[in-house]
Amino acid sequence: MPELPEMETYRQLLTPLIVGRTVSDVSITREKSINVPPEYFARMVTGTRIAALERRAKHLLFHLDNGQVLLLHLMLGGSMFYGSEAQKPQRTTQVVLHVGETALYFIGLRLGYLHLHAAQEAERLLAKLGPEPLAPQFTFERFLDVLAGRKANLKALLVDQSFLSGIGNCYSDEICFAAGLLPARRVPTLQPDEQSNLYTAIGSLLREAIRCGGYMDMPLYVGDALTGGFDSLCRVYDREGEPCPRCGAPIVKDEISAKKSFYCSVCQR
DNA sequence: AGTTATACCCGGACGC
């Protein structure tokens, strides 16, 4: 499921391909994936220029030059493909934005969506998101501020979008492993050095994952060599029974706060 | 206020 690094990878790869270009046509094959009548959606989007592409947590915002924004959330299983009809993978698409000869295909939007909003409205909808973990303003002091008073375990905390935005099930486990902390550890039990390790792990893990193109398996376009590079670098996520890369003990799969969780019971305390 | 339960949705995994 796309999390912050996957959406950031999309943003980086997609920006030179579509920003500044005009949407020549729109196809909608699943009305539930959008939030307005298809005719209205098509009328508002067709002919507009994509002025900017912005990532906010796990969302991508397509800023149109008419003041409207396409707000994308891929949720589970959603993905995008950019290319020609012939190159497109054999998957049903829910929405297509045609850009000249090529098109941006939105695939696997089940719970995911591509919603049309006025820029101000999109802003309002995103207002409850917690801080961006990679923003320069997100200092260790700020981290301690948002940590204060929390009683939850690390798993529940890290995936809580109002605490920090952009982290999901995979990276919460990878962050806990990098910090040497069990996902079931509760915030009030964290020692000062553990708080510091956690903060450092959040930044380093997310940055590494972005550098490697995230862990999504489907390339954005033919010849895309970046997307998915982090998949083979995941230390614990979805690696039940495999040896811990640090100590060799088998990775444990557990359920914490109703979330699937993977960790090393030797390296993480 | 913070934490937990539930609905949403359907591709894909699984069983027969």
Place this chain on the structure above:
DNA sequence: TGCGTCCGGGTATAAC
């Protein structure tokens, strides 16, 4: 192979 069943997962919302 083919059909049926069921699960997973992030988020909004409701309920403790």
